[in-house]
Amino acid sequence: xxxxxxxxxxxxxxxxxxxxxxxxxxxxxxxxxxxxxxxxxxxxxxxxxxxxxxxxxxxxxxxxxxxxxxxxxxxxxxxxxxxxxxxxxxxxxxxxxxxxxxxxxxxxxxxxxxxxxxxxxxxxxxxxxxxxxxxxxxxxxxxxxxxxxxxxxxxxxxxxxxxxxxxxxxxxxxxxxxxxxxxxxxxxxxxxxxxxxxxxxxxxxxxxxxxxxxxxxxxxxxxxxxxxxxxxxxxxxxxxxxxxxxxxxxxxxxxxxxxxxxxxxxxxxxxxxxxxxxxxxxxxxxxxxxxxxxxxxxxxxxxxxxxxxxxxxxxxxxxxxxxxxxxxxxxxxxxxxxxxxxxxxxxxxxxxxxxxxxxxxxxxxxxxxxxxxxxxxxxxxxxxxxxxxxxxxxxxxxxxxxxxxxxxxxxxxxxxxxxxxxxxxxxxxxxxxxxxxxxxxxxxxxxxxxxxxxxxxxxxxxxxxxxxxxxxxxxxxxxxxxxxxxxxxxxxxxxxxxxxx
Numbered sequence: 342x343x344x345x346x347x348x349x350x351x352x353x354x355x356x357x358x359x360x361x362x363x364x365x366x367x368x369x370x371x372x373x374x375x376x377x378x379x380x381x382x383x384x385x386x387x388x389x390x391x392x393x394x395x396x397x398x399x400x401x402x403x404x405x406x407x408x409x410x411x412x413x414x415x416x417x418x419x420x421x422x423x424x425x426x427x428x429x430x431x432x433x434x435x436x437x438x439x440x441x442x443x444x445x446x447x448x449x450x451x452x453x454x455x456x457x458x459x460x461x462x463x464x465x466x467x468x469x470x471x472x473x474x475x476x477x478x479x480x481x482x483x484x485x486x487x488x489x490x491x492x493x494x495x496x497x498x499x500x501x502x503x504x505x506x507x508x509x510x511x512x513x514x515x516x517x518x519x520x521x522x523x524x525x526x527x528x529x530x531x532x533x534x535x536x537x538x539x540x541x542x543x544x545x546x547x548x549x550x551x552x553x554x555x556x557x558x559x560x561x562x563x564x565x566x567x568x569x570x571x572x573x574x575x576x577x578x579x580x581x582x583x584x585x586x587x588x589x590x591x592x593x594x595x596x597x598x599x600x601x602x603x604x605x606x607x608x609x610x611x612x613x614x615x616x617x618x619x620x621x622x623x624x625x626x627x628x629x630x631x632x633x634x635x636x637x638x639x640x641x642x643x644x645x646x647x648x649x650x651x652x653x654x655x656x657x658x659x660x661x662x663x664x665x666x667x668x669x670x671x672x673x674x675x676x677x678x679x680x681x682x683x684x685x686x687x688x689x690x691x692x693x694x695x696x697x698x699x700x701x702x703x704x705x706x707x708x709x710x711x712x713x714x715x716x717x718x719x720x721x722x723x724x725x726x727x728x729x730x731x732x733x734x735x736x737x738x739x740x741x742x743x744x745x746x747x748x749x750x751x752x753x754x755x756x757x758x759x760x761x762x763x764x765x766x767x768x769x770x771x772x773x774x775x776x777x778x779x780x781x782x783x784x785x786x787x788x789x790x791x792x793x794x795x796x797x798x799x800x801x802x803x804x805x806x807x808x809x810x811x812x813x814x815x816x817x818x819x820x821x822x823x824x825x826x827x828x829x830x831x832x833x834x835x836x837x838x839x840x841x842x
Contacts, residue, residue, distance in 0.1 A: 434582030482513025602750035622805025
């Protein structure tokens with residue numbers, strides 16, 4: 342793209358029409374978008390939001406200035422564009438969208454839920470240490486793992502006397518659950534592009550907790566006088582598309598990075614080695630019931646839960662399941678739970694042709710997920726990358742044995758064959774062998790499930806999470822500094838009293 346091209350004159354191509362297109366498309370209202378690009382034949386040569394959808398090889402022939410990738414699969418999509426002759430300086434990931442928009446473009450209305458403005462407004466004559474206000478920043482309000490983890494954090498902090506506000510880049514179903522618990526909600530779409538220094542409404546908070554890598558641009562220009570906890574759930578895969586120069590702009594002063602286990606920690610060491618990094622595993626509520634449905638003794642039920650996409654590896658599970666002897670497979674059920682209306686989902690459906698034992702549920706609610714786990718014999722996480730799948734912790738909570746790939750964060754806590762199983766990532770033969778063992782040794786699965794439950798209680802239970810989170814917030818409050826860098830003498834004064842550690 343010509344560096345002299347004004348933002349209002351840029352001609353865009355948008356690559357990707359899925360979830361992240363829906364999240365970011367609002368920024369292109371009034372902009373010149375020549376076409377949308379998508380690899381799905383079902384979407385091509387149609388219109389979406391009044392824009393034509395083209396195969397990438399057709400779209401790149403248009404007179405565009407920049408292609409914006411609206412997907413986390415930036416590495417293969419970028420490679421595809423390069424192979425089509427697009428120069429690297431004309432390819433942008435949504436992490437870098439900010440530079441293509443003027444200040445006037447980045448002023449969208451902020452939605453304040455009940456009680457939010459009262460909480461945000463600075464109180465005259467009251468110092469931050471006299472009323473501790475914690476802002477939790479989420480990339481969305483979906484029922485995904487990171488948002489749910491932050492939701493549980495909000496409940497813990499509120500229960501211990503902190504004033505809490507939960508803010509998000511986008512709206513979603515989690516808003517209702519927060520409001521039902523009297524936790525004020527803010528929806529600020531500007532957080533997708535803005536930096537902290539531009540976000541005036543946050544200035545009155547004592548501590549900010551940012552969730553996921555999505556906030557790295559936001560943190561690159563910030564008020565270092567406000568302590569920030571950066572809770573990173575992201576595997577290395579999610580760092581593709583991020584610009585090293587943005588990372589270098591993130592100050593470590595009054596900032597504490599914490600990872601959800603060893604997988605995010607490895608990525609942090611690679612990309613942000615100067616940051617002080619600790620660990621904060623999420624907590625999973627104990628939803629186990631005494632009135633559990635009886636498992637079918639004649640069937641072995643395998644369940645996998647998650648959005649059907651390449652990184653989650655459901656195709657590996659399907660290949661493994663197909664390799665089971667036919668008479669064994671007929672005695673099994675394999676539930677694939679999650680949104681399957683994707684190109685990858687269509688592929689997995691085709692690969693399951695002729696296997697009546699495979700059940701696609703589509704998207705289901707939380708109640709249904711727990712019911713499926715209560716009746717499952719084995720939870721399978723065949724992911725190609727997965728920092729710390731929440732569903733594995735939930736399965737352990739229900740006393741269900743888990744088979745996880747060795748690239749999941751959960752694998753670090755499992756003793757293979759004792760309280761769960763670990764198989765090499767991408768190895769459908771190894772997965773098939775372990776699934777066969779589970780069928781042939783079904784009577785041993787109950788004991789393995791009991792030990793998995795103890796693993797949950799030790800690492801992922803709410804009391805353990807509560808202790809770690811409160812200790813971390815108290816640590817950051819005690820470290821809070823004045824503008825000249827001296828200690829403020831901050832002392833915790835919330836209703837939680839001495840329980841804050």
